[in-house]
Amino acid sequence: MTGRRRVPRHEREQQIIDVAVQVFAKRGFHAASVDEIAELAGISKPMVYLYLDSKEGLFLACLRREADRLVAAFQGAAATGGAAPELRLHAALLAFFAFVAEHRDSWVVLHRQASELSEAIATAVAGARRAVLAEVAGLVLAGITESGDSQLDDEDADFVAHALVGAADSLTDWMADHPDQSPEGVTLRLMNMVWVGMGRVLEGEVWSPARP
Amino acid sequence: MTGRRRVPRHEREQQIIDVAVQVFAKRGFHAASVDEIAELAGISKPMVYLYLDSKEGLFLACLRREADRLVAAFQGAAATGGAAPELRLHAALLAFFAFVAEHRDSWVVLHRQASELSEAIATAVAGARRAVLAEVAGLVLAGITESGDSQLDDEDADFVAHALVGAADSLTDWMADHPDQSPEGVTLRLMNMVWVGMGRVLEGEVWSPARP
Amino acid sequence: MTGRRRVPRHEREQQIIDVAVQVFAKRGFHAASVDEIAELAGISKPMVYLYLDSKEGLFLACLRREADRLVAAFQGAAATGGAAPELRLHAALLAFFAFVAEHRDSWVVLHRQASELSEAIATAVAGARRAVLAEVAGLVLAGITESGDSQLDDEDADFVAHALVGAADSLTDWMADHPDQSPEGVTLRLMNMVWVGMGRVLEGEVWSPARP
Amino acid sequence: MTGRRRVPRHEREQQIIDVAVQVFAKRGFHAASVDEIAELAGISKPMVYLYLDSKEGLFLACLRREADRLVAAFQGAAATGGAAPELRLHAALLAFFAFVAEHRDSWVVLHRQASELSEAIATAVAGARRAVLAEVAGLVLAGITESGDSQLDDEDADFVAHALVGAADSLTDWMADHPDQSPEGVTLRLMNMVWVGMGRVLEGEVWSPARP
DNA sequence: CATGAATGAGCTTTCATTCAT
DNA sequence: AATGAATGAAAGCTCATTCAT
Incomplete structure (x- = not known):
């Protein structure tokens, strides 16, 4: 009550x-x-x-409100995180992890309930995810472009964005098991893991099973 | 029929x-x-x-059979992929992407239905995921150790494993949008992104928002 | 409807x-x-x-309402039937037969459905029956005690109560076959059969197969 | 097995x-x-x-076999219990209590499952009960007649038979609560309670609430 | 003589949804 | 603005019964 x-x-x-x-x-x-x-x-x-209106309408309302909040936090951080793309990516990831840490329920609803639902709902969820992916891909692309090399294109940036978002997603579970870890720490580790690696790759360092 | x-x-x-x-x-x-x-x-x-026995029993049977298949493929590849940890990780990831490419339904069942279900089912799903995470973390740890440096410990390996598994997970969606991409290609890209980055980090290269 | x-x-x-x-x-x-x-x-x-709540809940509600009604009628009559135990027993039996005559369905539900049911239901039915048996046994004991002799004890009173209640129970079938018979008449006959006999026994008259 | x-x-x-x-x-x-x-x-x-043939056929077979056994025991005892009706009634009641003591399951099936069943089954159960009632009524009538008085008629005998059979029925529960009591003892008590009382009534002693 | 495989029909129960006030 | 009363539709599950071998 x-x-x-x-x-x-x-x-x-x-x-x-x-x-x-x-x-x-x-x-x-x-x-x-x-x-x-x-x-x-x-x-x-x-x-x-x-x-x-209906149960589905209610769920959609939940979804929209929470998705808006998350996307807003994410994009807001990306917009104000500084000039350099990597700084903005870092700020956005941090905003994401902080949001999840603080609104666990919202995150669960957004993340784990998309299947088995109607077209409308699936669309709404997919839309939010796509917004985030696009933002990340944009940052990645900017980072690549800035570095001068253009070996990597849109598709690559999309690939990296998927990997990054998936990693972040999965790391929310890791965070749940490590309550002492701050969003800042998690973000920093992830950036180190991915961004540095990406940089090296751009510089021509390539791994392959043939010559590891 | x-x-x-x-x-x-x-x-x-x-x-x-x-x-x-x-x-x-x-x-x-x-x-x-x-x-x-x-x-x-x-x-x-x-x-x-x-x-x-029951609807839940049926679901559990599905889950168990598909989880066993996936974990077997994954671990089998990890066991036979070669001597070096990175080769084994590469082989395991490849097996995973190949499995998902070929058994999309199995993957959806395994991946997206864990919440809102009974204890028994959640346990079964979590068990399979944990098996994969442990395998990956082991490989990562071996890679780290082999490289001589021991800046990174168990927790780090676990972190990397979560990130990797989450990335792979998310990339299954990317694959669904890029049917022309082979599992081999996807695997190679992911290894490049993560493994090389991890190597650099081990060599002391550190990223931080303060001095990017 | x-x-x-x-x-x-x-x-x-x-x-x-x-x-x-x-x-x-x-x-x-x-x-x-x-x-x-x-x-x-x-x-x-x-x-x-x-x-x-459930089919069983519904049945329990029926049982409780009807049992309460019957026990109330029985005990009410026993309480107001007069001073002497036999008068009170007579009044109670009369109330019972009148109740059954008027609420045949209630009686069937109370009487014939106790087995094969859940603990809760069996308990409810047994409780009602036990209340009636205790009441009757009390009256019988009072009658015995009043008569001065104490050859008969609690166990005997309980035995007589079971016999009486069983007889009354069975006589409900007899009543169903003799619609012209009034509850009053039935009650009177039963009292004559049992109470008089019990009186003789208390006075020392004993029957035995050896010397009939 | x-x-x-x-x-x-x-x-x-x-x-x-x-x-x-x-x-x-x-x-x-x-x-x-x-x-x-x-x-x-x-x-x-x-x-x-x-x-x-069917579940009902199976139940009927159970019913018939056990009813036959019980009626046979009862009538057998009534036939061989001696010359005097009360001796025969005593022997028959004893046979009944002994049967119930020894075949509790049979008795439960015969006694507590008759309602809620099909016509055929209800008929079978009612038939067995009627056979017993008729036998008892016959003995009672014989006892009455032998005593010379004919105040009591067929209907009265039937009434007494119902009371007796109901009392015996109910006493099977009392027996279940008093495992130390022998069928002989129970039978003797019941005979004393009822037969002696009936005798007095025949001799003109009448109870009535008006002058107790 | 004997049985594993298979089902039609019906049961209790739940839930999103709406009407009448 | 708000609600107690009411329901259509469907779900999970069970059981007596039969077929094919």
């Missing part, structure tokens, strides 16, 4: 979404029940339907 | 699991219905329950 | 229980289906589950 | 019925499953159907 009686619409919506994020994170989309969400939000089911 | 009439038990079980992997991959655990699986397998529901 | 549209909860519950008693009496617990009960009550199945 | 391989039909049937009586007694008709019975009997389900 959160608040009661005569709450203006927008505020009620946010309360409902707050609760829904928690419940979806804990139970998953299908296992979550609108009953439980309504009860935890301290209102009746018809209100949920009046404001959010 | 796969096979018909009077099929011995073990064979039927495999048929059912074959179909179930497809359906679970397409719909997700909760949205999948035993009815649909039975119908696609060309048998009646009671057979599914007779042989696999 | 009993009542329709927008009935407050408690009233609906009683309607449902009313119907359920009839159906359980006719079919027995296992053979009764919630579908049939819902349909006869003129509502949909989910209402039954919303209010009574 | 009782016996195996190539057992002649009649013997197999008896084995199946033996097991079925146990299972029906423990679980009740509906809750008992043919699967469990077949497994405990050490044979496959189709054999059960081949020999006993």
Whole structure:
């Protein structure tokens, strides 16, 4: 039971979404029940339907709000992290890890519930991920270009972005197992691992199984 | 309708699991219905329950079979890939990407359905992932140790393993968008990105936002 | 179809229980289906589950309501039947036969469905029966004690109570075959049969197969 | 697993019925499953159907065999218990209590499973009970007649028989709670309670609430 | 004589969703 | 603005029963 009686619409919506994020994170989309969400939000089911239309609408609202927050944090950091691409990438990654550390539920909803859902939802999730990937790829490409060499192209940058985002994603689990590690530390390690390696590759150092 | 009439038990079980992997991959655990699986397998529901006990039992059977296959391929390659750790890592990653390329459904089931499920299932999935992570961390550690320097310890190896596995994971999506790319190519790129970078780091080259 | 549209909860519950008693009496617990009960009550199945939780919960509710009614009638009569134990026993038996005559279904549910059911249900039924047995045994003991002789003890009273209750129980069938017989008449006959006999025994008259 | 391989039909049937009586007694008709019975009997389900036709046929076979045994014991004792009706009644009751003491499962099946079943089964159970009631009523009537008085008629005898049989029935529970009590002792007590009382009543002693 | 394989039908239960107030 | 009452539809699961060998 959160608040009661005569709450203006927008505020009620946010309360409902707050609760829904928690419940979806804990139970998953299908296992979550609108009953439980309504009860935890301290209102009746018809209100949920009046404001959010359907279970899927409710989930979409959660998704959008949390995705917007995450993407905003990410892009905001990338925009203000400094001039050099690597600094901006670093700032963005840091923002990401900090967001996940602070809003675990939001992250779970965004990350682990995309399959088994409707077109609309899958699209929304994919859109957020694509936004992040594009941002990263852009930074990577800028870093490459800046370094003068153009051995690597768009596709390579996309590849690196996927690898980076996947690594970051997986490292959220590692973080959950190492609560003492700060987002800053994690970010620094990841940058070292990937960025330095990428730099060397650009300089022509190539690994191959034939001559390792 | 796969096979018909009077099929011995073990064979039927495999048929059912074959179909179930497809359906679970397409719909997700909760949205999948035993009815649909039975119908696609060309048998009646009671057979599914007779042989696999419950919907969860069926899912577990899928999970176990596919996880075993994947882990076996991965570890088999790691064992026979050569003497040097990086060669073995390369072989293992290659086996992984090849497996995913060939058994997309299996991979989806293994990868995207772990949350919102019962203890038993979560355990099974986590176990498979942990096996792979441990294998990778071992290889990474061996690579580090071999190189003579011991700046990096177990925790670092674990970190790198998470990053690598997460990157590989995410790259399966990239592969799905680039059907022309071979598993070999993907593997090579990833090794270059990570391994070379790691080598440089070991040699003392450090990146930091303060002095990039 | 009993009542329709927008009935407050408690009233609906009683309607449902009313119907359920009839159906359980006719079919027995296992053979009764919630579908049939819902349909006869003129509502949909989910209402039954919303209010009574489960088929077993529904049966328990029937059991408790009817058992309470019967035990209350029995004990109420025993309490107000007069001073002398035999008068009170007579009043209680009369109340029992009158109850059965008027609520045949309730009696069937209470009496014939105890086995093959869950612990909770068996406990509820056994509890009601035990309450009645204890009441009867108490009256019998009082009658014995009052008569001055103490040849008979607690165990004897318990034995007599079982015999009496069993006789009464069986006589409900006899009543069903003799609709013209009033509860009063039946009660009187039973009292004559048992109470007088018990009195003689207390006075020392003993029957034995050796010397009949 | 009782016996195996190539057992002649009649013997197999008896084995199946033996097991079925146990299972029906423990679980009740509906809750008992043919699967469990077949497994405990050490044979496959189709054999059960081949020999006993259906679940109901199986139950009927159990019922008939056990009812025959009980009625035979009862009537046998009544026939050989001596000349005087009360001696024969005593012998018959003794046979009844001894049967129940020794074949608890049979008694449970005969006694507590009659409702909720099909016409055929209800008829079978009712038939057995009626046979016993008739026998008892006959003895009671003989006792009455012999005593010279004819205040009491057929209906009265039937009433007494119902009371007696119900008392005996209920006393089987009392016996279950008093394992040290012998069938002989129980029978003697019951005879004392009822027969002596009946005798007094015949002699004109009448109880009534008006003048107790 | 005997059975593993197979199923039609029906059960209890749950849930997203809407109506009447 | 808000809710208690109500339901259609479907899911998981079980069981008595039969077929093919």
